Amino acid sequence: SRLAQGLVPNGRTGMRAPAGSNIYQMRYSTNLENDAQKFADNCTTTGSPETLRPGQGENFARISQNSAMSAQAAVRQAIQQFWHEIYMDGINRKMIFTYNLLGKGTLVRFTQ
Template sequence: MTRYHCEASRKGTKKIDSQLINNKDNQIKAAIASWIAPETFYGLNNVSNYDDNRLYTFANMANAKTLRFGCGYQENCGQDVHISCIYNLMQVYDCDTETGAMEYARTCALKQSEQSEREGYGENVYIYNAPNAVPADAFEAAAEHWWGQVFLDGINWKVLFKQSLKDKSIDQKSFTQMAWAKSTKLGCGIQTCGMKSFVVCRYSPA
């Protein structure tokens, strides 16, 4: 779990800092308890009950398909601690998804395809400034570029895709596509186009 401090909290005495840490620990425990609480309150009659919106936080924690999760918190200069956890579903490399990505890469369009041309699939594209690129190098550069968008302007603390993200002057949609919670399949293709290499990755479901 990543720890962040505001400067004001670091200038206090050890006693104050200790109180702040204890307060943080208590709030983290309280947050976890509140996420579990809906199952205790509403019950869990059967697996289909996971679709009940009242069980949303419990279902996130209990989902057997979750492969990885990460949490972070932000301590304000007051007594509030903002806590957020992200859960990633298991994602597999899919040959059918790769086929579609490769077919589009071969067009050398050098831009994202129309949604109507890949119904049900999300897509990220990247132009690598070298022909006949080593695929691993080009894909690594593409992934770093797409994921790096989150550091340009941040995302709301709940990490939800909202209209405000679409309206930002800084494009962060490639990051959100990589982090899209419902995407479980990934496939990529690369094609030399003149003096560049065109990288395409597709995600399903979109």
């Protein structure tokens, strides 16, 4: 991916996020899928509490029906929101979560 290759802009500084290292191959988890679907079936307007998903991260996006005319358009918008965080706000050069990021709010999703 562009992120793993170090090609993604890191904020508006002109710098790029570093290339990936120690990248592990992911395996699909139907248990994780089922947990996510159970939460999504409730159609809440906020992410789930960490206490309800121990050991699981979450990327949550809220897309209004007025801005997305189809499920595919909503998915595209959610993906754009995710990448917009790193493009516009940036993160420290080492790409490490720090409590300072909590003040930025949006970057918490990107660093899980």
